[in-house]
Each structure stands twice: as C-alpha cells, then as structure tokens.
Amino acid sequence: MHVWVPGPVIVGAGPSGLATAACLKARGVPSLVLDKDACVASSWRERTYERLRLHLPRGFCELPLAPPFPPGTSLYPTRDQFIAYLDAYARAFAVEPRLGARVRAAAYDAAIGFWRVTVDESSSGAGAGAMASTEYLSRWLVVATGENAEPAWPEDMEGMDSYRGAVMHTSSYKRGDEFAGKKVLVVGCGNSGVEVSLDLCNNGANTSIVVRDKLHVLPREILGISTFGLSVFLLNWLPIKCVDALLLFFSRLILGNIEKYGLRRPKIGPLQIKCSTGKTPVLDIGALRKIKNGEIKVVPAINQFTDNGVGFVDGSREDFDVVIFATGYKSNVPSWLKEDEFFSESNGFPRKAFPHSWRGKDGLYATGFTKRGLLGTSYDAAMIAADITHRWSNALAGPSAAAHDDDDGHHHHHQQR
Ligand SMILES: Cc1cc2nc3c(=O)[nH]c(=O)nc-3n(C[C@H](O)[C@H](O)[C@H](O)COP(=O)(O)OP(=O)(O)OC[C@H]3O[C@@H](n4cnc5c(N)ncnc54)[C@H](O)[C@@H]3O)c2cc1C
Numbered sequence: 001m002h003v004w005v006p007g008p009v010i011v012g013a014g015p016s017g018l019a020t021a022a023c024l025k026a027r028g029v030p031s032l033v034l035d036k037d038a039c040v041a042s043s044w045r046e047r048t049y050e051r052l053r054l055h056l057p058r059g060f061c062e063l064p065l066a067p068p069f070p071p072g073t074s075l076y077p078t079r080d081q082f083i084a085y086l087d088a089y090a091r092a093f094a095v096e097p098r099l100g101a102r103v104r105a106a107a108y109d110a111a112i113g114f115w116r117v118t119v120d121e122s123s124s125g126a127g128a129g130a131m132a133s134t135e136y137l138s139r140w141l142v143v144a145t146g147e148n149a150e151p152a153w154p155e156d157m158e159g160m161d162s163y164r165g166a167v168m169h170t171s172s173y174k175r176g177d178e179f180a181g182k183k184v185l186v187v188g189c190g191n192s193g194v195e196v197s198l199d200l201c202n203n204g205a206n207t208s209i210v211v212r213d214k215l216h217v218l219p220r221e222i223l224g225i226s227t228f229g230l231s232v233f234l235l236n237w238l239p240i241k242c243v244d245a246l247l248l249f250f251s252r253l254i255l256g257n258i259e260k261y262g263l264r265r266p267k268i269g270p271l272q273i274k275c276s277t278g279k280t281p282v283l284d285i286g287a288l289r290k291i292k293n294g295e296i297k298v299v300p301a302i303n304q305f306t307d308n309g310v311g312f313v314d315g316s317r318e319d320f321d322v323v324i325f326a327t328g329y330k331s332n333v334p335s336w337l338k339e340d341e342f343f344s345e346s347n348g349f350p351r352k353a354f355p356h357s358w359r360g361k362d363g364l365y366a367t368g369f370t371k372r373g374l375l376g377t378s379y380d381a382a383m384i385a386a387d388i389t390h391r392w393s394n395a396l397a398g399p400s401a402a403a404h405d406d407d408d409g410h411h412h413h414h415q416q417r
Pocket of ligand 1 (some may be wrong): 103191336
C-alpha cells in the first residue's frame with residue numbers, strides 16, 4: 001500500500017519526535033509521527049529502571065513551547081513524572097503518532113523528489129497481530145530514533161558462552177530487589193553503570209563495578225546549585241578550561257580524592273571531554289559514598305569469562321551470579337536509512353556536530369543527535385520546524401516558488417534555461 005503524506009514523516013515518538021511534531025503543528029504544518037513501539041516515549045517507559053530520575057534539573061529538560069513541569073515535580077523529575085510530562089505534551093499539541101509502525105527502510109527517490117518510507121505495521125498497532133507493509137511518500141524525512149536506540153554490547157568477550165550465570169544489559173534492568181543477596185558485576189561506569197550499582201547496593205546485592213577507563217565524577221550539586229546549571233552559568237563568563245578547573249576544585253572539596261578508590265581522572269577536564277567526545281561526566285547521587293565505604297567494590301577490566309564468573313586483567317578471578325553490561329547504547333539509523341552522506345554508516349550519527357547536525361540534503365533532517373540531551377532536542381526541533389515550514393509555504397505557493405528553494409534554505413534565482 002502507498003500513502004502520500006502531506007507534511008514530513010517523523011521517525012520516532014520519543015521527546016525528539018514529539019517536540020518536532022509540536023513545533024511544526026504550532027506553525028500549522030501537519031506531520032506523521034511513526035513509532036515501532038505501542039506507546040509514545042517507549043525508551044523511557046520500557047527501557048529505563050523504576051528509580052531513574054532525570055540527570056539534570058527540570059528547567060533544563062523542558063520541551064519547546066511547553067509550560068514548565070507541573071507544580072509538585074521534583075527538581076530532578078522521576079521517570080514517572082517525565083513520562084507523564086511527555087504524555088501531556090503529546091496531548092497538548094494533539095500529536096497522535098502511528099504506533100506499532102517500525103520503519104524498515106527509508107530512501108530518497110530522486111526521480112520524484114520524495115522519500116519512500118517502508119513501514120511494517122501491526123494491524124492492532126500494539127506490536128502483535130498480523131503485519132502489513134506500507135510505503136509512505138513524503139517530501140521530508142525527520143530522523144528522531146535517538147542516540148540510544150539499541151543496547152551496545154562489548155565485542156566478543158572470551159568465554160562468555162560457557163558462563164553459567166545470568167547476563168543482561170542495563171536497558172532491561174528494572175529494579176534491584178530481585179538481585180537481593182546475589183553477587184552482581186556491573187560492567188561500565190558511565191551514569192547508567194554507577195546508578196544501577198547504587199540501586200543494586202541499596203537493594204542488598206553484593207555489588208562490584210568494572211572501572212576500566214579514566215573518568216570524571218562530579219557532585220550533582222555544588223554549593224546548593226546543580227553542577228550542570230553552574231557550568232552553563234560560568235561558561236558565559238569564563239573559558240572552558242577555567243570552568244573545568246573550578247569544577248574539579250569543588251569536586252575535590254566535596255568528594256575528596258577519588259583516585260584512592262581506583263577512579264582515575266582524565267588529564268582533560270570534564271566539560272572539555274563532553275564538548276569534544278560527547279562523553280558525560282558521572283554526576284554522583286550517592287554511589288561514591290558506597291564505593292568509599294566498600295559497599296560497592298571497584299574491580300579492573302574483565303579479561304575473560306569463566307564458568308561461574310570472570311577473570312580480571314590483573315589475573316584475579318571472582319564468581320558472580322549476574323553480569324550486567326552498562327556499556328551504553330547506539331543509534332540504529334544505518335540499519336534502516338539508505339543514505340550515508342549526512343549520516344555516518346559507522347556510528348549512525350550525523351557526520352556534522354551540533355549545531356549543524358539537524359539538516360541534511362533532499363529534505364532529510366535529524367533531531368536528538370546532538371549529544372546535548374533535551375536542550376539539543378529543543379534546538380533541533382525549532383530549527384527543523386522553521387525550515388520545513390518555509391518550504392511547506394513555498395510548496396503551497398506553487399511549483400515556481402518551490403523551485404527557487406535550494407538545500408541550504410537560501411533563495412536563489414536560478415537562471416532560466
Ligand atoms: C538513563 C538516561 C537518562 C537521561 N537523562 C537525561 C536528562 O536528565 N536530561 C536530558 O536532557 N537528557 C537525558 N537523557 C538523554 C536524552 O534526553 C534521552 O535519552 C531522550 O529520551 C532522547 O529522546 P529521543 O526522542 O531523541 O530518543 P528516544 O527517547 O530513544 O526515542 C526514539 C524513539 O524512536 C523509536 N524508534 C527507533 N527505531 C525506530 C524505527 N526503526 N521505526 C520506528 N520507530 C523507531 C523508538 O521506539 C523510540 O520511541 C538521558 C538518557 C538516558 C539513557
């Protein structure tokens with residue numbers, strides 16, 4: 001079946017897809033939002049654990065054109081509060097995504113100037129039931145499938161097949177009580193790994209965390225101000241190196257010398273690393289205290305799995321009931337988008353970094369690939385909505401106006417042939 005879509009097709013009904021649809025709607029442009037799952041914001045509903053809170057204060061997590069979080073929302077909104085916020089947001093802008101619609105392929109058809117978006121849809125919209133394939137045709141395609149579309153696993157770990165314990169990824173970790181009394185190894189020490197370790201420990205699991213690389217741990221708050229908010233403020237006045245030095249000075253005062261516990265800091269400062277690689281420093285919400293008092297044990301990198309546990313690179317061995325990989329996520333764009341000029345085949349991110357990561361060629365856009373969380377999403381959504389609205393109005397004005405519109409959004413008067 002072929003369906004012609006008047007406005008853009010937006011792939012993904014997470015915060016990024018919803019924000020883009022809302023910004024378009026506010027400018028009078030309709031869109032079709034597709035999501036493979038049976039609900040909006042499924043990354044938050046289905047792939048986060050119960051006690052998760054946003055890492056940043058609520059003021060930095062609002063979506064464009066929306067009222068602030070409702071009264072009573074915690075400074076760091078809980079997972080449930082954020083999901084409720086996203087549901088209300090979709091309702092407020094009457095964004096009604098087609099659910100249970102997985103985009104299998106999308107390619108630009110230069111002959112007709114349209115994107116062909118091939119979608120596997122379940123008849124019930126809930127992921128079950130008979131599957132049908134539909135092709136949507138649209139002038140514009142907005143990729144909003146997220147930086148965290150799929151769990152990333154480490155490559156071939158020796159002996160993992162013979163390991164008899166349980167192996168899982170943090171994306172399927174829900175709550176800690178089922179691990180009470182078990183010996184659990186968490187592999188990876190980004191925010192997910194550190195927070196899951198804390199949750200496990202709070203629930204009576206015997207917890208160890210693999211810390212292989214150097215990392216920055218910062219307190220979530222400094223002098224009663226969120227570390228993120230303080231950084232944003234200071235960056236208005238001071239060069240990034242000075243802000244990093246200040247953050248590290250305060251971290252040392254508040255957290256003490258963390259190197260004693262096997263947590264080595266990189267030479268380059270936390271904000272500089274964030275800017276150049278996108279890697280976020282760990283914002284401590286209590287795990288460090290548990291590491292200091294030995295309730296969470298820091299262990300070196302895994303060398304190989306054994307039947308009942310792992311061998312570490314320092315030659316020691318230990319048994320574990322469960323190994324949880326907190327090894328992050330990756331984009332799934334290369335698996336469905338037939339395009340490799342704007343999006344990189346190797347990592348599924350736009351090749352250009354923020355603030356240029358939102359627009360490609362031929363009506364292709366990306367939202368939520370800035371490595372800057374929801375603030376980046378808001379920026380992308382506003383830019384994309386303005387750009388598409390402009391083209392949409394031109395298209396309505398007729399073919400001659402549309403022909404004067406090139407891919408950089410500038411108006412050129414093409415020479416008459
Ligand atoms: C644990 C955690 C905590 C975070 N905390 C914060 C925070 O405090 N502040 C902040 O600013 N940011 C935070 N982030 C980062 C970011 O803001 C969130 O990950 C946010 O959900 C990203 O929104 P998104 O819409 O880009 O992606 P997602 O929420 O992942 O949405 C993508 C959607 O695309 C759908 N999809 C994927 N592939 C297909 C396909 N082929 N066909 C159809 N649909 C598809 C998925 O089902 C999903 O619904 C956090 C991230 C994580 C993982």
